Amino acid sequence: MTTSPPPPDRLPDGFVVRLAPATRQRDGGTTLLGGSPFRQLRLSPAARPLLRDGRVEVTDARTAALAARLLDTGIADPEVSLAAPVPVVTVIVPVKDRTDGLTRLLAALRADPGTAGCPVVVVDDGSAAPAEVAAVAAGTRLLRHERARGPAAARNAGLRVAGTELVAFLDSDCVPAPGWLARLAGHLADPRVALVAPRITALDGDAGSSWVARYEAVTSALDMGPVATRVAPLTAVSYVPSAALLARRAALGDGFDESMQVAEDVDLVWRLAAAGWRVRYEPAAQVAHDHRVAPGDWLRRRAFYGTGAALLAQRHGPAVAPVVLSPWSAAAWALALTGRPLGLAAAGGVLGTASVQLARRLGAPGSRPPYGLAASLVLRGTTASGRTLARAVTRHHWPLALAAAVASRKARRLVAAIAVADATDGWWPHRQEVGLATFAAGRRLEDLGYGAGLWLGAVRARSGAALRPVAPPPIQQPGTGQRPTR
Known part of the structure; x- marks a missing residue:
């Protein structure tokens, strides 16, 4: 599988980065400690005045280089503007049999002013009752696989027919919160951001239904936490789940690896990072997920996730290591x-x-x-x-x-x-x-x-x-x- 090479690393004028909350300044602000993996950066005399009040605004090649360096070390995060108009995004929804969830998701997209006018591609991945899926998906572009080929193939099918520069992937068991797209799209002012992901939370009403639901509501495997950060192997947030993503279509190349029935999202993130693209996690944007809460289904899903590590090790080597220890x-x-x-x-x-x-x-x-x-x-x-x-x-x-x-x-x-x-x-x-x-x-x-x-x-x-x-x-x-x- 291939990804496209990123454009030249030149942040646009007006782009602003701010030191991450965990970054420490020493020696009068000339030394920065932080990032993931942890590191120390010393600012040269020429660079010191470019960092003012913990922020750098891009105005020329020097400030662009400094801002990019701070982003790529995790020492700084971008300041995302919500003032810019949200571009048109093609929303791609893979589905297999979940007509109730699909109904709920499409209703949420239509009710949100940020996505009400967006084209939607529904990919039916071998549902047992295709007529029911077709009825729910009325008003969208519907594609169908006669036999189930997996979520990676379904997403790629939607990607191939998308006619917009940006695409959003949403699983049929998700419900995006209002304004989620605007918060994600702001990150794409950086031309090297290929992918940005929201925080995945529990769907309202799940938390009290069972002990599994209460546990999942606070520590789901899909929830990457409350801190915005860059995403890369062997960092604090090494991947983001494909349940909800906003992507630059040109960056994805061949898209997801269709030979992988699990961990295909991790593989995509790591391929993008290896190619030089940036991937961001933005918890201010939230998408609710209908977690599996039946104990048997939940345990089987966790075991299924575990099988993906060997596939990742074959492709990415030590990036999947379970223990990183000095x-x-x-x-x-x-x-x-x-x-x-x-x-x-x-x-x-x-x-x-x-x-x-x-x-x-x-x-x-x-x-x-x-x-x-x-x-x-x-x-x-x-x-x-x-x-x-x-x-x-x-x-x-x-x-x-x-x-x-x-x-x-x-x-x-x-x-x-x-x-x-x-x-x-x-x-x-x-x-x-x-x-x-x-x-x-x-x-x-x-x-x-x-x-x-x-x-x-x-x-x-x-x-x-x-x-x-x-x-x-x-x-x-x-x-x-x-x-x-x-």
Whole structure:
């Protein structure tokens, strides 16, 4: 599968980027710490006055280069204007048998002034009752596959007949909130943005129907969270789901990989990123999704998602790694988990050494290394890696954890403690919305389902690539020079 090459990286005049909320400024604003993966950027004397009040406005080639660099490191986000008129977008809806959902979605599109005049292409992917789909889709352009070919093929069929520069993909079990399209379309002022995705939330009324619904409402696999960010492999938001997307048609090339019945959306995002396109996540735009809440369907879906990791590993290698862990963190946790005083002391020594080395790398030439900052960053990274390891034990590698627990009483106690700690840590931000018991049950069952699918996919592919951990890229730090961001 191919994607089109992006245009030259020149942001238009008037485009504005603002430092992301998590970005830290040091040395009087000349050093920036943040992004994903985490990095340090030092602004050259020529670049420093271009960043004013935490923002850069593009007025010439230098400001365009600086703004692009800040965007591509995740250190800054674009300021999206809602004042510009929303362009005409072709809405592509793949559907298979869900006439109730299709009725609801089309009604929402017609009621929203931003999409009321948009052409809609409905692709019937082998529904058992095509006449019912055709009746609901009256007024749209209807395509039909006589046999089901999968969502990727259905979306591509709509893509091929779209007559507009922009296309939106919406699954038939979605209901977009009013104004969603305008919030997404603003990102396309950047000519290198190929794809932008809204936040996927639970459909109103789902949260109280069952314990699965209550769990899904706060931690759905489709919900990428409340923070706007760039999307790329091995970052905080590494992909966005295809349930709702706005795309630049020219960027998509051949579109989705039709050989993939799962994870085709992740594959598309990663191919676009590899080709040099930008992909954005915009939670201010929201699309409600009718989550699967029957326990059996829900678990089967999680296992199905898990099988996609092996397919992604074949195409994208370490980008799909379940654990990203630095050697320093791995050594510190291995020593600490011995539970012995000597091991704990050695773990402290490892982290102390890592802090000293990081401080020397972060320090400006001729200045005292920032030991306190380095220690806080190492501690934060170690805590995050601990969460990652706990998730691996209970999710990606639970068959190994189960085998160890059967063989060893000590391992059994450790795995049980990790499972409780992981569930409690995940529940805490949602403690006002769902009970701990409900969340913990959902967390453990979801992880069992996903992990089972992950291992099944690896067995089918005869490859353990999707199970192997990788080391993160080093904290990136440009040298001195006269380029705008250095």
